[in-house]
Amino acid sequence: MRLLLLWILNAVALLAVTYLLPAIQIAGFGSALLAALVLGFINTLVRPLLAILTLPITVLTLGIFYLLLNGLLFWLAGALLPGFEVAGFWAAVFGAILYGVIAWALSALVSTAWGKA
Numbered sequence: 001m002r003l004l005l006l007w008i009l010n011a012v013a014l015l016a017v018t019y020l021l022p023a024i025q026i027a028g029f030g031s032a033l034l035a036a037l038v039l040g041f042i043n044t045l046v047r048p049l050l051a052i053l054t055l056p057i058t059v060l061t062l063g064i065f066y067l068l069l070n071g072l073l074f075w076l077a078g079a080l081l082p083g084f085e086v087a088g089f090w091a092a093v094f095g096a097i098l099y100g101v102i103a104w105a106l107s108a109l110v111s112t113a114w115g116k117a
Contacts, residue, residue, distance in 0.1 A: 002114075009110060010036035013103040020098060023091035024078070031083030038077050038084075039099075047073055070096040
């Protein structure tokens with residue numbers, strides 16, 4: 001139940017990003033659910049491997065390259081899904097940062113409310 005709730009919250013966070021950044025477009029809530037699922041798989045399977053491979057660059061840039069890596073993976077999800085459009089690299093970087101912050105805030109809000117219930 002909790003995993004399903006987090007998946008829906010991530011889709012809502014993705015929809016919020018489209019309202020805040022016009023360079024990122026989503027066709028509808030179904031596309032947002034699919035994009036959240038694909039982003040979850042990419043972040044679970046691909047990002048740890050790329051983080052290890054690019055660790056020297058990340059250390060040299062004091063962690064800033066990790067933000068660019070997140071943007072690249074966000075852009076990859078936009079390239080894979082037809083209902084999820086990301087206009088460019090910098091839109092993907094800012095979208096990934098904004099998506100992470102909004103998803104974290106929604107998750108923290110729900111986990112706080114969940115703990116009290």
